[in-house]
Amino acid sequence: MNDLIFIRHAETHMAGAFCGQSDPPVNAAGHRQIQMLTENLRSEPIAAVFTSDLQRSVTTARVLAEPFDLPCIIRPALREIDFGKWEGLTWEKIEKLDSIFAQQWLESFPHLTPPDGESTEIFEARVMAETSYLLSQAESRSIAVVTHAGVMRVVLRTLCGFDEKTAWALTKPYCCMFRYAHHPHTDRRLQEVPG
Template identity: 35%
Template sequence: MPTRIYLVRHGATELTAEDRFAGSTDVPLSEQGRTQVRALAARLRCDSLDAVFASPMGRTMETARIIAESHGLEPTPEPGLREIDYGHWEGLTREQVAADFAEEYSAWQEDPLTSAPKGGESGIDVLARALPVMRRIVHDHHDRSVLVVAHKGTNRLLVSSLLGFDARGYRDRLDQSPAGLTILDFASEVRARLRLFNDISHYEGLPARELEQRLSHWWSDPCH
């Protein structure tokens, strides 16, 4: 049987709702985020999980612990899975960044794989640390099932690279909702098959969530 990775984004935070850059900012889950994660935990309660790994940020570790509890597992922190560091954009809203750092922001929008805010990371920087972690997890858990909890940008970059997509367009072409579930099966560390992507069917019955505006400027109209 293949190695199965349950790749999850953490639940929502207050900064998620405010559309602020918070890659390296350690913020907790909001109550909405905890509700989302508990719904996912209930969904995965009967699935077999052999190990749990997570970015060491508070929001990812809390997400991992909520899901792992019913499986009797304790999450292992993996620093390589942390979110993109947005440098001097951290804590600012998208509107503030676009106004105060227009040239830098425009370059990043055009090519987030190689561009980075001052003091921050590019997509390539994130892949350089996150991809070896994922390959090691797959190698060390042959034929088993593992939960990996990370972040919106990190997850999209990993999926793009593992499936052979052009990672330059990861922000335009892939979304990751809070507590969204992606499932990847691995025949080896470098051969992945996508089984499920960004599924949020466990949201059914929950209060309507606010529309996210952080895909990219190409997707500014949530109705289209």
């Protein structure tokens, strides 16, 4: 069985704003979250650590990988969706800039693209291609995948069968995680989402 343990990065000062491909560092609360995450995963037989190239993920991954004496393998395809002109803005600010489009975006989520942003179709295709690659690297072992909430939601919806609302709730906490297990011979898929 090939196990992917998907982990959301730790908190940054942009918490509460649209932080897709912006690249802020982990803040003090985030460093405490990483320490708790490391303790929770200490007994997990992790054989490899893959991470998005954005520093909030790389920082999380490096601390996680250290007890296992593993390198972090950087994969740009694990980046969050690009929010375009909404990067760094709060929802309140977005509503002030264009309340009509903001309401349309909410009503059609996740199908309407923010101004100059990455479309959901392109983002989901990128995430699923990368997930297929990671499964090919698992080779009957557990690998940690440090990434972003949006990436994790795509996996939860597409491979695990969760609806958008549930996937959103499961990926809201920083340093949250879930396991996706794939049995390559029977095409059996299992998922374990901590409560």
